[in-house]
Amino acid sequence: MPTPPGRLLTGHFQALWNDGPRTMLEGHRDHGDHVRFRFGPFSYVSLRDLEDVRKVLVTDAQRYTKSKVYTALKLLLGEGLVTSEGAMWQRQRKLSSPAFRPRAVASFTEAMGACTRDLGERWRGLGDGAELDVHDEMMRLTLRIVGMTLVSKDLEGEARAFGEALSTVLEYINDVGGNPLASILWIPTAKNRRTLAARDTLDAVIQGIIDERRRAGSGPGDLLDMLMAARDEDTGEGMDARQLRDELMTLVVAGHETTSNALSWTWYLLSQHPEHVQRLRAEVDEVLGDRLPTPEDLAKLEHTERVLKESMRVYPPVWAVEREPSEAVEVGGYRLPKGTMIGISPYVLHRDPQHWPDPERFDPDRFTPERSAGRPRYAYLPFGAGPRVCIGAGFALTEAKAILAMLVRRFDLERVPGQAVHMEPGITLRPKHGLRMRLRVRGAAQAQDLSSVA
Numbered sequence: 001m002p003t004p005p006g007r008l009l010t011g012h013f014q015a016l017w018n019d020g021p022r023t024m025l026e027g028h029r030d031h032g033d034h035v036r037f038r039f040g041p042f043s044y045v046s047l048r049d050l051e052d053v054r055k056v057l058v059t060d061a062q063r064y065t066k067s068k069v070y071t072a073l074k075l076l077l078g079e080g081l082v083t084s085e086g087a088m089w090q091r092q093r094k095l096s097s098p099a100f101r102p103r104a105v106a107s108f109t110e111a112m113g114a115c116t117r118d119l120g121e122r123w124r125g126l127g128d129g130a131e132l133d134v135h136d137e138m139m140r141l142t143l144r145i146v147g148m149t150l151v152s153k154d155l156e157g158e159a160r161a162f163g164e165a166l167s168t169v170l171e172y173i174n175d176v177g178g179n180p181l182a183s184i185l186w187i188p189t190a191k192n193r194r195t196l197a198a199r200d201t202l203d204a205v206i207q208g209i210i211d212e213r214r215r216a217g218s219g220p221g222d223l224l225d226m227l228m229a230a231r232d233e234d235t236g237e238g239m240d241a242r243q244l245r246d247e248l249m250t251l252v253v254a255g256h257e258t259t260s261n262a263l264s265w266t267w268y269l270l271s272q273h274p275e276h277v278q279r280l281r282a283e284v285d286e287v288l289g290d291r292l293p294t295p296e297d298l299a300k301l302e303h304t305e306r307v308l309k310e311s312m313r314v315y316p317p318v319w320a321v322e323r324e325p326s327e328a329v330e331v332g333g334y335r336l337p338k339g340t341m342i343g344i345s346p347y348v349l350h351r352d353p354q355h356w357p358d359p360e361r362f363d364p365d366r367f368t369p370e371r372s373a374g375r376p377r378y379a380y381l382p383f384g385a386g387p388r389v390c391i392g393a394g395f396a397l398t399e400a401k402a403i404l405a406m407l408v409r410r411f412d413l414e415r416v417p418g419q420a421v422h423m424e425p426g427i428t429l430r431p432k433h434g435l436r437m438r439l440r441v442r443g444a445a446q447a448q449d450l451s452s453v454a
């Protein structure tokens, strides 16, 4: 398989470490649809051919497991839906699915709108010209929404501590990546101690939610109730404490980190494309005005949806998914031994000029029905595909639309001059060092003019 030139011993380790998305993109640009990278003695095979993508993720999915890269994630998520395999995964997926069906997601719209309205009030209180870390703001908002919708708990108080602890643990996970030697947490280095303390903070929040519900006896029929009531069909046993913790941690983490990245990149892109801000506002004014959105409103916000889709094309929050075959397989005419790491990168697929002309250009109209017609199914993959496709895709789109629509109407977010924004690709694709922006409260300037006249 074509292999770009790399270092003699470490191969492409450094290049992938420093900038994985770019390294993979350039590898495919120069070598075609199948590219082999090397980490020392290991191979990492990146696929861009859409037939191969379909085979690995969808039609032959049972021949693959998630790869070693997910091992580090288990430090935080244990054996939850994202990281588990086989019968356990199947059972948990079946059990969690009802909470993500379209009707359930529609019932969350009000809470999503209410949390966004609260954030808007807080922003207004900060005043015109205030400087914000928009990424931090989006993380806190999406965490609060996950809390309110999936476990009926307002995590507002915990949000900052939880967010900080989560950043510490994710930073660690991103650092160790797929390197099993690096994940030796018991060595008492300062970084390891900090990571373990942060994990304890996260555990305490999750355990607190579970204990509170146990004491209450029953809840409002939310996801947590479903998980607690679930019984194994054969043994009649419920989930033990550890399993419940892993599942809840998974949904809380997977359910807000990704969506907040999608929103942060959207604000960043919009700050460079005022014409789309105008179009968004025109649509929101017409459909929504000042009301909290209903599911019917959200269905009408077509340009808003296109902006979000295009933002996830340019900056896919999960920029690569990985698998490894549990037996030798043949892909694209190449034989891959059992255990080969296989990468499928939405970042790469979304920049394939064959399906996305002028791929670096932000152009939400790519997603109009006319221009989408004929585009192959797997050319766009922000939520993955096949049996392990994101369970929360509908939830995420509903939420992101509600948030974007409500905030864009009331605020402008301007880039702070001189701030360079870079990608930080780990398990997710985040803006490195956050995203500092200046808040402009719409109508504030006019209001000030009027008061000076008065």
Ligand code: HEM
Residues within 6 Å of the ligand: 066, 081, 082, 083, 093, 250, 251, 254, 255, 256, 258, 259, 262, 316, 317, 318, 321, 322, 381, 382, 383, 384, 385, 387, 388, 389, 390, 391, 392, 393, 395, 396
């Ligand atoms: C813009 C937001 C989101 C993006 C881009 C995203 C992306 C993804 C992707 C690409 C996968 C597949 C990973 C793989 O195949 O290896 C995935 C899986 C998953 N996502 Fe999301 N996700 C988002 C939001 C959410 C939300 C809101 C939730 C829950 C509330 C969620 C929960 C999960 C879970 C539990 C899985 C594992 C599913 C399984 O393996 O059965 N995600 N997500």
